[in-house]
């Protein structure tokens with residue numbers, strides 16, 4: 001690493017980004033990051049790594065992808081937890097989760113998508129139409145999935161602009177659904193092999209399974225430490241760790257998260273907190289919070305609470321379950337990958353009772369005083385599922401606050417008032 005600031009504009013120009021708009025986006029995200037993260041006190045030292053990664057989010061990491069591709073490597077972009085990173089790595093490609101956590105180019109987006117589409121989908125399309133996302137432009141292939149209707153249809157539009165493979169995801173979890181899902185993964189392997197010109201072998205898949213499981217294990221350790229009172233790390237910093245996990249280099253990220261976990265375990269043993277001892281502890285469940293969506297965590301923690309867990313795709317659903325590591329043949333490994341990924345509890349499944357069990361279990365394990373049930377506006381799946389999730393949380397004697405919002409700052413004042421009242425009531 002050099003101390004000299006590097007000018008990445010030539011690389012961004014080579015990628016075809018809209019440079020003035022991209023500069024504006026970087027300035028806005030950099031400003032938000034400074035105001036949200038750097039104003040926190042008593043942060044673990046290990047967060048220095050994530051601060052650095054974020055300061056180079058469109059710089060050094062993009063250069064790594066750029067150099068990898070120049071040397072013949074392939075980059076695959078994903079939008080959902082159901083896309084197995086193990087298969088991408090086993091085919092010799094690198095996986096990056098594409099951010100969709102900020103409003104961008106909505107005027108253009110609303111030319112092709114209805115206004116009442118969820119913010120995540122609008123952002124996903126807006127970053128492409130606005131030419132401001134270098135990860136998208138580095139992606140040789142995007143992988144979509146048939147999760148919700150909005151995403152499914154939005155992928156048809158994205159597919160007009162970029163090389164796209166769509167995985168068909170079943171919406172139930174019966175044996176026949178698992179068999180179908182496995183067959184979809186076999187097709188994905190063929191697409192990836194064609195893209196990279198490399199075969200997925202038992203050896204390469206075994207290594208990839210272990211590497212991605214190790215990343216999950218490191219995040220499990222970071223998140224388990226949050227059960228301590230005082231919480232040794234803020235919810236904002238923990239959320240950031242999972243957001244970065246989607247696109248950082250896998251072995252390096254794992255090593256840095258294990259170092260962070262060492263520090264957090266020591267802080268927990270010594271009673272050192274990022275939040276005050278006795279601060280009201282909140283578990284958040286719901287739709288994912290893609291980078292740079294930090295709105296809800298910031299509001300809770302600015303109001304004096306602390307977020308101790310996230311039952312969501314940018315949370316426990318990402319790291320809790322592991323792929324079986326004992327398999328030796330490709331067929332057995334594909335069985336294990338299919339089973340692990342179908343076991344994710346997204347609201348696009350029916351029934352989705354596993355999610356309710358997870359919310360109650362996590363609330364107990366992490367000592368939560370209350371639950372915030374978070375949905376992005378116009379997400380029918382999560383908004384409707386709220387009815388049964390919230391009833392189950394109340395039945396478990398935990399207060400619950402339902403919040404439906406988007407990426408704009410318009411409702412921040414009103415949300416702050418509701419969150420403060422909720423924390424006072426806990």
Ligand code: SF4
Pocket residue numbers: 079080081082147148287288313344346347348
């Ligand atoms: S909430 Fe569902 S659709 Fe969205 S990223 Fe998670 S698994 Fe995918």
Ligand code: SF4
Pocket residue numbers: 118119120121147148149150151287288376378379380381382
């Ligand atoms: S938040 Fe809901 S509507 Fe939006 S992409 Fe996810 S599942 Fe679909």
